[in-house]
Amino acid sequence: MADVEIKDLHKIFDRTEAVRGIDLSIKDKEFVILVGPSGCGKSTVLRMIAGLEEVTEGDIYIGDKLVNDIPPKDRDIAMVFQSYALYPHMTVFENMSFGLRLRKFSKEDIKKRVEEAAKVLGISELLKRRPRQLSGGQRQRVAMGRAIVRNPKVFLFDEPLSNLDAKMRGQMRIEIKRVHQHLKTTTIYVTHDQVEAMTLADRVVVMKDGKIEQIGTPDEIYNFPRTGFVAGFIGSPAMNFIPGNIVKNKNGYSVFINKQISFYLDKEKEKKLEGLDGKDVLLGIRPEHINEKKSEDAIEYDVKIDLVEPLGMETMVYFTINKVQLCGRVSPENNLMSNNKATLNFNKNKFHIIDPKTDKVI
Amino acid sequence: MKINNLFVWLKQKPRIAFFMCLPLILMVACLIIYPFFYSIFLATLNKAETKFVGLANFLFLFKRETFWLVVQQSIFFALVAVFFKALIGFIAAHSINELPSKGQRKWRGMLLIPWVIPPALSTLGWWWLFEPTYSALNWLLEKLSVDAIPWLSETFWARFSIILVNIWVGAPFFLIMYLAALKSIPEDLYEAASIDGANYWQKLFFITLPMMKNIISITILFSIIVTFANFDIVRVLTRGGPIDTTHLFATYAFRVGIESGDIPLGAAVSLFMFPVLAVLSFIILRNVRKRTNEV
Numbered sequence: 132m133a134d135v136e137i138k139d140l141h142k143i144f145d146r147t148e149a150v151r152g153i154d155l156s157i158k159d160k161e162f163v164i165l166v167g168p169s170g171c172g173k174s175t176v177l178r179m180i181a182g183l184e185e186v187t188e189g190d191i192y193i194g195d196k197l198v199n200d201i202p203p204k205d206r207d208i209a210m211v212f213q214s215y216a217l218y219p220h221m222t223v224f225e226n227m228s229f230g231l232r233l234r235k236f237s238k239e240d241i242k243k244r245v246e247e248a249a250k251v252l253g254i255s256e257l258l259k260r261r262p263r264q265l266s267g268g269q270r271q272r273v274a275m276g277r278a279i280v281r282n283p284k285v286f287l288f289d290e291p292l293s294n295l296d297a298k299m300r301g302q303m304r305i306e307i308k309r310v311h312q313h314l315k316t317t318t319i320y321v322t323h324d325q326v327e328a329m330t331l332a333d334r335v336v337v338m339k340d341g342k343i344e345q346i347g348t349p350d351e352i353y354n355f356p357r358t359g360f361v362a363g364f365i366g367s368p369a370m371n372f373i374p375g376n377i378v379k380n381k382n383g384y385s386v387f388i389n390k391q392i393s394f395y396l397d398k399e400k401e402k403k404l405e406g407l408d409g410k411d412v413l414l415g416i417r418p419e420h421i422n423e424k425k426s427e428d429a430i431e432y433d434v435k436i437d438l439v440e441p442l443g444m445e446t447m448v449y450f451t452i453n454k455v456q457l458c459g460r461v462s463p464e465n466n467l468m469s470n471n472k473a474t475l476n477f478n479k480n481k482f483h484i485i486d487p488k489t490d491k492v493i
Numbered sequence: 494m495k496i497n498n499l500f501v502w503l504k505q506k507p508r509i510a511f512f513m514c515l516p517l518i519l520m521v522a523c524l525i526i527y528p529f530f531y532s533i534f535l536a537t538l539n540k541a542e543t544k545f546v547g548l549a550n551f552l553f554l555f556k557r558e559t560f561w562l563v564v565q566q567s568i569f570f571a572l573v574a575v576f577f578k579a580l581i582g583f584i585a586a587h588s589i590n591e592l593p594s595k596g597q598r599k600w601r602g603m604l605l606i607p608w609v610i611p612p613a614l615s616t617l618g619w620w621w622l623f624e625p626t627y628s629a630l631n632w633l634l635e636k637l638s639v640d641a642i643p644w645l646s647e648t649f650w651a652r653f654s655i656i657l658v659n660i661w662v663g664a665p666f667f668l669i670m671y672l673a674a675l676k677s678i679p680e681d682l683y684e685a686a687s688i689d690g691a692n693y694w695q696k697l698f699f700i701t702l703p704m705m706k707n708i709i710s711i712t713i714l715f716s717i718i719v720t721f722a723n724f725d726i727v728r729v730l731t732r733g734g735p736i737d738t739t740h741l742f743a744t745y746a747f748r749v750g751i752e753s754g755d756i757p758l759g760a761a762v763s764l765f766m767f768p769v770l771a772v773l774s775f776i777i778l779r780n781v782r783k784r785t786n787e788v
Contacts, residue, residue, distance in 0.1 A: 183684050204690035216685040220703040229699070230689035277689070 133194035133207075133284040133317060134159045135180065140189035142175050142341075149175045151341035153189070157334075162311050162318045166328040167338035168364070174289055176338075177321045181210050181287050193284060204233075209278035210287040213294060215270045217262040217277075223249075224258040227276045234281075241280075248279040251310065268299045275310065286311075288320040292327065304330055325365050329353065337361045357492055359485040362415045368447060370415045371457040372485070379408040386414060386484065389453060391432050394479045403493045407486070412493075415483035418447065421459035421475055429476035439469050448473070529767075535760040542757060550761040559737050560762070563745045570652070570741060571721040574659045578720075579713055581660065582667020589668070590675045601672065608665035616729040619658045620645075623730065648738040651731050655739055658726050663719070667712055674708040675701070707780070714777045718770050742766045 135157040142150040150172040157163045165173040178184040180191055182203035191198050198206050209230075217226050224245055231241045249255045252272040262270055271291060278286055291307070292300045308331055311318055322328055328335045329349045337344040337352060337360075345357045356362035362370050375388040384404045387393040396404065425431075437456070440447040446463045449456055459475050467473050484493045503509060539546045554560045589600050607615060622629045623644035631641040644654050678701065686696050702709075724743035727733060733740035733748055740748065742765060750759015 181684075181688060183687070203684075203687045204692075208688065210685070210688050212681050212685060214679065214681055216679070216681040218682060218685075218700065218703075220706070229686075229691075233690040233695060277685075281689075 136192040138190045141187045143187045149341055159317055160315045162333045164320045164328045164332035165336045166322055171338040172341040173321045173338050177287055177289055182206050207284045208287055209281050209283040211274045211278050211291045213290040215274040219262050223260055223273050226273055227280050230281050244280045248276045252276050267295050271303055286316050286318040290322055359490045362483055366417055368418050368458050370417050373414045373455055375412055375414045377407045377410055377412055392430055413485040413487050415485055416481055418458045418460040420478040420481035423461045423465050428478050428480045430479050431474055431476055433474050436467055436471050436473055439467055532760040535757050536764055538757040540755045550758050563740045567741045571717050574656050574720050575716045577660045578663045578667050581664045583671050585668045586671035586675055604668055605665045607661050612662050613725045616658055616726050620730055623654055645731050646735055651739045655727055655730055670708055670712045674705045678704045711780055714773050718773050
């Protein structure tokens with residue numbers, strides 16, 4: 132068990148800078164997820180923590196120990212790879228016990244630990260098999276078992292579920308969460324799947340272009356994104372972005388999209404809006420905040436529905452405002468149809484105002 | 494109408510397949526099956542090829558010391574040469590694999606040269622290096638104030654030279670096979686192993702070697718066959734001398750059959766290679782089939 136401290140971390144491959152100054156402190160027992168689009172440097176950060184990539188600049192501490200120049204085997208970490216990286220010529224038992232055997236644990240101890248881990252993961256019957264005789268989900272469990280038996284200070288997961296089918300991914304997600312609750316080992320987990328990030332993490336780190344965009348609990352990241360990128364990346368279907376203007380008059384600041392959709396902003400926000408008078412902004416609103424429910428905060432708007440996507444428990448409707456396609460989320464009871472007219476309600480309190488120049492949420 | 498019928502007859506798949514294989518079947522029949530049975534037939538004749546003598550030629554060979562010397566030499570030669578070819582090939586493949594990918598092609602190309610040159614020609618080049626009067630190697634030794642070495646005229650050195658040249662010719666084959674095998678081992682296995690706590694040697698023994706096991710065994714078996722049946726190197730360098738101490742089965746058969754004019758006896762010598770090669774080939778084929786099934 133240990134906390135992990137990363138200070139001003141950089142990584143330069145040949146001439147491209149993959150990681151450009153990451154500061155992150157991870158508390159003991161915390162489950163932190165690095166999420167971002169491919170090429171954002173999240174895997175590189177993880178591999179530097181593991182010791183598989185050299186650090187170009189900056190410091191990594193595991194516990195209180197500076198590990199920059201310590202080889203992976205002495206960092207007391209365990210890693211689960213996307214490809215599982217199981218040794219194909221070894222049985223499941225041998226795969227799981229390899230690290231222990233190299234570290235000269237006694238035979239009884241190895242047997243005990245492996246059997247215990249196998250029980251936790253439900254793979255006790257598979258110990259004599261070889262990886263090629265296992266299904267994807269089983270291999271993933273073995274890879275986790277290999278990490279668990281060592282009882283390391285930190286678990287590292289590098290996109291562990293992306294080779295599994297959707298159903299298995301859901302199951303393994305629960306499994307990983309269960310194991311973490313059971314063992315309480317500090318965990319750093321890399322994924323590009325925002326559902327994994329939202330469901331598993333204590334804290335989510337959203338990365339883009341080698342930098343951190345935002346760190347926060349899943350709830351914070353979802354409800355209070357700090358940049359347009361975070362707002363658009365987290366959430367599925369993605370947040371809608373509508374171009375609009377900020378207008379100042381004697382009553383204060385208001386947002387103007389078109390004649391029907393314009394509303395005054397809270398007084399609290401006014402300070403931040405200074406200087407944006409008359410400027411173009413992007414207005415972000417999540418699909419669930421465009422629905423059929425009437426309320427005080429809602430702005431009614433008549434639309435012609437382009438497309439309906441029934442999902443069973445809810446229905447996604449697509450329509451166009453100012454030539455931008457938007458998505459709303461309504462109850463299936465409304466029986467909305469393509470090409471029909473409908474009145475939808477936009478929750479004006481749920482708009483995120485984004486300065487398109489800085490990508491910051493105001 | 495008749496031609497039409499012929500086409501219909503030909504259109505059946507098994508027939509087409511047979512006819513497409515026919516050239517190869519004919520070639521194998523002419524160059525391998527016929528000579529094989531013909532040599533069995535020859536081996537049962539007397540020297541003048543006029544009388545059937547049964548197994549007399551074989552029994553005669555059993556009584557000859559030279560024959561047993563050739564047996565020992567062939568086995569020793571094949572085992573030692575293959576061992577070093579495999580070892581050197583493995584080390585070279587590993588070294589190349591460690592290089593940055595830009596430099597790899599260049600080295601791979603250069604190291605393949607010995608294997609690409611026709612061995613009779615390259616062996617001639619070696620012969621010049623070893624050759625008693627103008628030996629380039631001895632000239633070098635002399636410059637270093639070391640005594641000249643009778644490369645081809647003393648039993649130990651003659652055997653040494655032959656094995657050396659065979660290794661030089663054959664090691665690149667191992668190199669290329671091992672390099673391909675090394676490249677097929679996923680990098681993340683090594684990463685997982687470093688996190689599991691393996692050092693360089695442990696990775697070599699627990700990851701690299703087991704992952705290459707199949708390729709290593711097939712390459713070695715294949716090479717034993719080729720090395721065991723080697724002819725040209727010995728023929729060019731020593732012609733079996735000094736006093737038959739570097740003869741292999743193939744060169745001895747040539748000596749007895751062609752040079753001494755006793756073709757039936759030569760055929761008998763060459764037939765002794767058959768059981769050894771047949772067993773090895775059988776093992777290889779079984780191995781290949783097993784691997785194919787696994788895939």
